[in-house]
Amino acid sequence: MSNPASAQTANGEAPKLVKGLEGVLALETELSFIDGQEGVLLYRGYEISDLAKNASFEEVAYLLWNGEMPKQSQLDELNRQFREERPVHPDIIDHLRHHTPNDAVPMSALRTVISMLGLYDEEAEDDSPEANMRKSIRLTAKLPTLVAAFDRVRKGLQPVAPKQEGSIAFDFLYMLNGEEPGPAAEEIMDAALVLHAEHGLNASTFTARVIGSTLSDIYSSVTGAMGALKGPLHGGANIKVMEMLLELDASGEDASAYIERKLAAGERIMGMGHRVYKTIDPRATILHGMLEGLSDEKGERKWLEMSDTIANAVTEAKGLNANVDFFSASVYYLLGIERDLYTPIFAVSRMTGWTAHLLEQWEENRLIRPRAGYIGPRDKTVKPIGER
Amino acid sequence: MSNPASAQTANGEAPKLVKGLEGVLALETELSFIDGQEGVLLYRGYEISDLAKNASFEEVAYLLWNGEMPKQSQLDELNRQFREERPVHPDIIDHLRHHTPNDAVPMSALRTVISMLGLYDEEAEDDSPEANMRKSIRLTAKLPTLVAAFDRVRKGLQPVAPKQEGSIAFDFLYMLNGEEPGPAAEEIMDAALVLHAEHGLNASTFTARVIGSTLSDIYSSVTGAMGALKGPLHGGANIKVMEMLLELDASGEDASAYIERKLAAGERIMGMGHRVYKTIDPRATILHGMLEGLSDEKGERKWLEMSDTIANAVTEAKGLNANVDFFSASVYYLLGIERDLYTPIFAVSRMTGWTAHLLEQWEENRLIRPRAGYIGPRDKTVKPIGER
Numbered sequence: 001m002s003n004p005a006s007a008q009t010a011n012g013e014a015p016k017l018v019k020g021l022e023g024v025l026a027l028e029t030e031l032s033f034i035d036g037q038e039g040v041l042l043y044r045g046y047e048i049s050d051l052a053k054n055a056s057f058e059e060v061a062y063l064l065w066n067g068e069m070p071k072q073s074q075l076d077e078l079n080r081q082f083r084e085e086r087p088v089h090p091d092i093i094d095h096l097r098h099h100t101p102n103d104a105v106p107m108s109a110l111r112t113v114i115s116m117l118g119l120y121d122e123e124a125e126d127d128s129p130e131a132n133m134r135k136s137i138r139l140t141a142k143l144p145t146l147v148a149a150f151d152r153v154r155k156g157l158q159p160v161a162p163k164q165e166g167s168i169a170f171d172f173l174y175m176l177n178g179e180e181p182g183p184a185a186e187e188i189m190d191a192a193l194v195l196h197a198e199h200g201l202n203a204s205t206f207t208a209r210v211i212g213s214t215l216s217d218i219y220s221s222v223t224g225a226m227g228a229l230k231g232p233l234h235g236g237a238n239i240k241v242m243e244m245l246l247e248l249d250a251s252g253e254d255a256s257a258y259i260e261r262k263l264a265a266g267e268r269i270m271g272m273g274h275r276v277y278k279t280i281d282p283r284a285t286i287l288h289g290m291l292e293g294l295s296d297e298k299g300e301r302k303w304l305e306m307s308d309t310i311a312n313a314v315t316e317a318k319g320l321n322a323n324v325d326f327f328s329a330s331v332y333y334l335l336g337i338e339r340d341l342y343t344p345i346f347a348v349s350r351m352t353g354w355t356a357h358l359l360e361q362w363e364e365n366r367l368i369r370p371r372a373g374y375i376g377p378r379d380k381t382v383k384p385i386g387e388r
Numbered sequence: 389m390s391n392p393a394s395a396q397t398a399n400g401e402a403p404k405l406v407k408g409l410e411g412v413l414a415l416e417t418e419l420s421f422i423d424g425q426e427g428v429l430l431y432r433g434y435e436i437s438d439l440a441k442n443a444s445f446e447e448v449a450y451l452l453w454n455g456e457m458p459k460q461s462q463l464d465e466l467n468r469q470f471r472e473e474r475p476v477h478p479d480i481i482d483h484l485r486h487h488t489p490n491d492a493v494p495m496s497a498l499r500t501v502i503s504m505l506g507l508y509d510e511e512a513e514d515d516s517p518e519a520n521m522r523k524s525i526r527l528t529a530k531l532p533t534l535v536a537a538f539d540r541v542r543k544g545l546q547p548v549a550p551k552q553e554g555s556i557a558f559d560f561l562y563m564l565n566g567e568e569p570g571p572a573a574e575e576i577m578d579a580a581l582v583l584h585a586e587h588g589l590n591a592s593t594f595t596a597r598v599i600g601s602t603l604s605d606i607y608s609s610v611t612g613a614m615g616a617l618k619g620p621l622h623g624g625a626n627i628k629v630m631e632m633l634l635e636l637d638a639s640g641e642d643a644s645a646y647i648e649r650k651l652a653a654g655e656r657i658m659g660m661g662h663r664v665y666k667t668i669d670p671r672a673t674i675l676h677g678m679l680e681g682l683s684d685e686k687g688e689r690k691w692l693e694m695s696d697t698i699a700n701a702v703t704e705a706k707g708l709n710a711n712v713d714f715f716s717a718s719v720y721y722l723l724g725i726e727r728d729l730y731t732p733i734f735a736v737s738r739m740t741g742w743t744a745h746l747l748e749q750w751e752e753n754r755l756i757r758p759r760a761g762y763i764g765p766r767d768k769t770v771k772p773i774g775e776r
Contacts (some may be wrong), residue, residue, distance in 0.1 A: 017416065017753055025406065030765075042764075045767065099504070119488060235603070371412065371414070373417070
């Protein structure tokens, strides 16, 4: 192996500092392509709008893991496995009941139970590609059950066991609410899961690959990813969007006046602008369409109208476009989902991307390990404590 | 912010792929300096041999967190906090008893309880520097308690509550064995903790900083680091060294003949050679001295002699030197520590480095987020499932 810490001495050139690794290509992937100038997002070569319209979340999971859209028999088999894997070990429900404070931050509680799942998986240490594929299916199947059980237990309700029927979106909404969702709600949840499944080397996916690159197991890797997704710079923006909308609604202020005031004060508007997309985030366009349909169905257009007013004003004033978080906030709100579950739902979806990246990482593993430049002192010596 | 995904289009230059980020400087640090050619390791400007000889683990923790060696009053206050923070919430011991299978991989069980600690810390979401410093002390104080409780519970023994006296090394060995360690054992454990506390942007430290860079909390960050340290390419080498020595001992084969046979077969010898150090790892030299003293004290020189024979043969044949893992194996073995606790003990020590890096990261945070180059297909369209 070469010698990172001495590269400077070895080849006479000082390596360049790239703070935050911005723009550095750390690896190659076949999973997704993002063109931020053109507003294009492809999963395995398929346009996100094509997938959102014409593929289920289960088909997208299959695509991400296997590189091809499933044939009917392959999809049937995957659905069978997903349904079979939905229940979680009673000890884990017990842990949510007795060893998870009711006011726990959802992503912290879920980080813990995802880690715990690994203790109850006899295949946890089997690093064969076949076992890792089974564990990817298992993790994707069980996380919705954990999210729903966490939410019900903290509210003093009985957890609802999965029906082990229908789609992930269907059973998830069923476990969350204790009643079967209508077709519209299921369809919207399914599309939301498709939209959030994969997005290149974002911080949580990168975390999963860094951990995986030590040849640690899949549970260690996705537990780390859960922790990264929890970060406000990563997975938490749509909560902030909804809080803004609720604040505006409660104040009774006119949306145009509100946003004008915020912009004049130089405040940052959450959900607007994206490090990657300089034009419209294609996922935002799709979510906007979903929000329109849902608003009409529910006969409640105020969140849509407020969102549009704010988004248009920010685009006009600052050239920033709505990103995936901007309209998903109102969509989840209209579906009746608790605000602090928005990031866990993101995780339910992104679990497929994380695990697909891990499977890809392990096909040809290489430790991901940059260096740090040292800017501290040298030549210090320990003095006796009385002389310090 | 600039536009990583479109850097290629924007400036006309294709960013260069640096697989594994090898040799890339991702950030600047004041925490440690490694010169692999000269065999130098500094923490905050102090030589590792100076610290191992003249500073306790607690002083090193203070140094890493604060940048200076503590005065007596500062050390006394830190020791007071460490002792106060050693007990863990009874729910967590309960979790180890009832919700952790007895055959759980130690690093997986400990990854879970480190995550769980965050649920029981009222300051978990307080991201002020003061709270993060308190949490760094807390995590460093509690991990030894968790390691010892895990080990005793899985053996069907009662966990031993910390004495809340003496050094971390003292109380850790006390909780592990149920009896107070002698001064020699305490001193060796203390020095081992000093040696493993910090080592630049290794994969677990890098993981902690990537997670922290999303402004996620300290528990999320170190939980991810635990998962990375679990990886065989990172924290697990000294277990493999000890397994080799035990295999050799059981076979009755002569050590010279054994290593000659292994080298002739082209087998990799664990604990020899290092990605960074091209000369002797300074920590190995110190551990060798500790192993000599301990071997004489125990009247058991065979592990030392086998280790020397193997190390010398590998250095001669392949130019590889012993690294930190090579002699720590026999040291821990002679201290009577279970083999699968070697990595958890590494974590007990490295917790100080992880948290020091997080405190540094948050002083001037920047999201750590490289890019991936896309090498997959484009222009695919979803076909009806019957036509695939």
